[in-house]
Amino acid sequence: MRLVVALGGNALLERGETPLAEVQEKHVLMAVDALAPLARHHDLVITHGNGPQVGLLALESASDPDLPHPYPFDVLGAQTQGMIGYFLLQAFENALPGRRVASLICQTLVAADDPAFTHPTKFVGPIYEEGEGKRLAQLRRWEIRPDGEAWRRVVASPEPQALIEIATIRMLLADGSIAICAGGGGIPVCRNETGALHGVEAVVDKDLTAALLGCELDADALVLLTDVAGIEHHFGTESAQVIRRTDPQALRAMNFPAGSMGPKVEAVCRFVEATGKQAMIGRLEDAQELVEGKRGTLVEPADHKRPHTR
DSSP: OOOEEEEEGGGTTTTTTOOOHHHHHHHHHHHHHHHHHHHHEEEEEEEEHHHHHHHHHHHHEEEEEOOSSSOHHHHHHHHHHHHHHHHHHHHHHSSSOOOEEOOOOEEOOOOOOOGGGGGEEEEEEEEEEEEHHHHHHHTTEEEEEEEEEEEEEEEEOOOEEEETTHHHHHHHHHOEEEOSSSSOOEEEEEEOOSSSSEESOOOOOOHHHHHHHHHHHHHHEEEEESSSSEETTTTSSSOEEEEEEEEEEHHHHTTTOOOHHHHHHHHHHHHHHHOOOEEEEGGGGGGHHHTTTTTSEEEOTTTTOOEEEE
């Protein structure tokens, strides 16, 4: 099978961890250990989040006394793609000697008039206590919002419309390579009136880009890996239940947090509705069992299975 796998931010950093290179490399080794068994039997396309990393680089850039202004987010996105792609590339090559692996810097086309540019929702960077977050927001002219019990910066997250390097990704897969691509949702770019590409100040949601990747590459399944067991009824309450099997129609009738599970649910719904194939959401360490249908939440076309919970 051809699998598009999206690694959540927990694959590199847990909330509150110091974002040292060695800390992130340790998490990447754990992620690749979970994915290597899948890579032995399936074609793999790997994408990943970059929220903590791109936020950290933005903070460093804004604080650099040698810079008259900070680097734009498209450039920071490219930097995080290179760093995280390197970590994953080396880990896969060490885990699967002889297997071809490629890490590709990718651009994602977005619309210049996307309403997301006036309504930022994408969390980036570290977490703060409310007082410190609001102080930094005023100092640096950020927008911040609650992220659970903490506060984080938010930036624009426009809709992914097309993947500029999709032909190159197809070529890598045809060659038998594991393709690491469109990290952080891809570098957000627009076209000007002549058709030329230019970067924009935004971060694209990696799960929505993963869904687009899955559709464009004719993937057999979309696998979203995170730090929870699956989609839950009554999330965060004592009556929470993992939804073991469901369909887009049932999911769209429910409400999910916009900053966390919401984009993942939207991504799996889009993929299943567009392709008639399956999508899975669950823990990184359960990756193989997710694909086998033994763990997590399986999302199928509405006429395939009746939804039930565990």
